[in-house]
Amino acid sequence: MEPVRRAKGFLFDLDGVFYQSGKPLPGAIETLIYLRKNKIPFRFLTNTTIKNRSSLQEKLSGIGLVCAENEIISAGYVGIDFLRKKGSPSCRFFITDNLKQDYSEFEENLDHPEAIVIGDYDDWDFEKLNEAFQHVMNGAEIIALHKGKYYKVDSGLRLDAGGFVVALEFATGQKAHVVGKPNKAFFQCALDDLSLTPEDVVMFGDDLINDVQGAQNHRIPGILVKSGKYHEGMVESSGINPDGLIDSIADLPTILNS
Numbered sequence: 001m002e003p004v005r006r007a008k009g010f011l012f013d014l015d016g017v018f019y020q021s022g023k024p025l026p027g028a029i030e031t032l033i034y035l036r037k038n039k040i041p042f043r044f045l046t047n048t049t050i051k052n053r054s055s056l057q058e059k060l061s062g063i064g065l066v067c068a069e070n071e072i073i074s075a076g077y078v079g080i081d082f083l084r085k086k087g088s089p090s091c092r093f094f095i096t097d098n099l100k101q102d103y104s105e106f107e108e109n110l111d112h113p114e115a116i117v118i119g120d121y122d123d124w125d126f127e128k129l130n131e132a133f134q135h136v137m138n139g140a141e142i143i144a145l146h147k148g149k150y151y152k153v154d155s156g157l158r159l160d161a162g163g164f165v166v167a168l169e170f171a172t173g174q175k176a177h178v179v180g181k182p183n184k185a186f187f188q189c190a191l192d193d194l195s196l197t198p199e200d201v202v203m204f205g206d207d208l209i210n211d212v213q214g215a216q217n218h219r220i221p222g223i224l225v226k227s228g229k230y231h232e233g234m235v236e237s238s239g240i241n242p243d244g245l246i247d248s249i250a251d252l253p254t255i256l257n258s
Contacts, residue, residue, distance in 0.1 A: 001244055001255050001258075003202050003221040003243055003244070004202050004221075004223065004244070004252070004255050004256065005255065005256060005258070007200065007201055007202045008041070008196055008200040008201065009040065009041040009042055009043075009194050009196050009200060009201045010035070010040065010041075010042040010043075010201060010202055010203075010204065010252075011042065011043055011045050011187070011190055011201055011202070011203040011204070011215065011220070012042060012043070012044050012045065012203075012204050012205070012249070013044075013045060013046065013181075013203075013204065013205035013206060013207065013210075013211050013225075013228075014044050014045075014046040014048060014060075014072075015046065015048050015151055015152075015228065016151060016152050016205075016206035016207075016225075016227055016228015016229055016230075017204060017205060017206055017225050017227060017228060017249050018031075018032075018044070018060075018065055018249060019060070019063060019065065020152060020153065020154065020227075020228060021153045021154040022059075022063065023063060024063050024064055024065055025227055025248065025249065025250075026248065026250055027248055027249060027250020027251075028065060028249055028250065029064045029065060030250065030253070031249050031250055031252050031253060032065055032066070032067070034252070034253040034256075038256075040256075041194050041196075042071065043071055043072070043073050043190040043193060043194060044067065044071060044072045044073065045073050045181060045186065045187070045190055045203070045205075045211075046072065046073070046074050046075070047074075047075045047145070047146035047148050047180040047181050047210060048074065048075070048120065049074065049075050049076040049079075049095060049096070049099050049119030049120045049145045049146065049161075049180075050096055050098070050099070050120045051096070051098050051099065052074075052076055052077075052098055052099050052101055052102045053069055053072050053074050053076065053077045053102070054069055055098055056072055056074060057069040057072055060072075070193070073186070073189055073190045073193065074180075075119065075145040075146045075179055075180030075181070075186070076095070076099045076102060076119060076145055077102070078179055078180065078185075078186055078189055079103075079117065079119075079143065079145045079179045079180075080102060080103065080105075082143065082177070082179045083103075083106055083115070083117075083143065086115070086141075086143075088105070088106055088107075089106075089113070089114035089115045089141070090106070090107040090108070090109040090112075090113050090114045090115070091103070091106050091107070091108060091109065091113050091114070091115050091116065091117050091143075092108070092109060092110060092113040092115075092116045092117070092131075092132070092135055092140070093108060093116075093117050094116060094117065094118045094119070094121045094124075094128065094132060094164075095117060095118070095119040095120065095121055095145070096119070096120060096121065096122075099119060099120075103117070112135075112138065113135055113140050114139075114140055114141065115140055115141045115142075115143050116132050116135050116136065116140050116141075116142055116143065117143045117145065118132070118142065118143070118144050118145065118161055118164060118165055118168075118176075119144075119145035119146070119161055120145075120160075120161055121161065121164075124164060129164065129167065129168075132164075132168055133168060133171055133172060136168060136172040136174055137172055141174070141177060142165065142168055142169065142172075142174055142175075142176035142177065143176065143177050143179065144161070144162070144165040144176040144177065144178045144179065144180075145161070145179050145180055146160075146161060146162070146178065146179070146180035146181065146210070147161070147162035147165050147166070147176070147178050147180075147210075148160035148161060148162050148207070148210060149162050149163070149209075150229065151228070151229060152206075152228045152229045157229065165178075180210075181207075181210040181211060181214045182209060182210050182211075182213060182214025182215075182217065183214075184214075184217060184218050186214075187203075187214065187215060187218045187220060188218065198218055198219040198220045199219065201220055202220065202221045202222075202223060202243075203215035203220050203221065203222045203223065204223045204225050204246075204249060204252070205222070205223075205224070205225060206224070206225050206226075206227055206228030206229050206230050207228075207229060208224060208234060208235065208238050208240045208242070209238075209240070211224075212224050212240060212242045212243075213240045216240075216243070221243040221244075222242055222243055223242060223243055223244045223245065223246060224242040224244070224245045224246075225245075225246055225247075225248065225249055226245060226246065226247050226248070227247075227248055227249070
């Protein structure tokens with residue numbers, strides 16, 4: 001774990017690493033306290049788009065994971081900058097009402113949008129999926145805040161937004177612009193925020209593609225955390241080689257002290 005011990009800062013996935021189903025995972029609060037005590041900088045990198053960044057910060061602090069809003073780099077937050085750089089197109093949003101509050105600067109066009117924006121969204125049915133399909137067939141771009149396959153809740157695995165994004169890509173023949181992990185620009189945003197280089201940090205996550213491989217593609221060591229969506233055999237069947245594995249984020253202080 002030499003990359004971990006020599007790191008000047010850390011990047012962390014949130015869901016499945018620090019909390020699950022709205023509750024902190026064992027040792028997560030203690031690890032956060034250790035990082036604060038030792039003045040080790042970090043950023044939470046999350047594809048979760050259920051809540052906007054302000055609401056997510058309040059939620060985390062409410063369960064004992066006390067952090068500042070600027071310590072969270074979320075796909076929803078980065079998506080705003082992405083749309084600005086695209087010239088602020090008119091949009092049809094398939095995201096939560098909470099996150100939509102942050103996108104009020106963009107024109108919402110329910111009939112002929114220039115882009116459809118997809119994030120975490122529980123209101124999908126055939127009609128809405130077909131409407132999204134029609135928008136893309138009429139020229140709208142697909143902006144995917146992330147392309148996650150699934151995530152872990154207490155009751156088991158739950159389908160993530162990527163399934164709907166891929167369905168639209170397949171049906172329309174159009175490729176989505178993916179904003180969140182594993183996009184290199186997403187990782188670079190965190191590095192710029194920390195004023196560190198890829199060699200200075202280590203990424204910890206429970207997702208081999210979005211967290212581990214995404215970090216490695218940006219020359220950042222990626223450590224797989226065996227919590228959240230991790231299951232036996234996932235590494236062997238993936239073709240992805242993490243730079244290390246740990247059982248829990250609770251193990252980080254012990255590694256740093258060794």
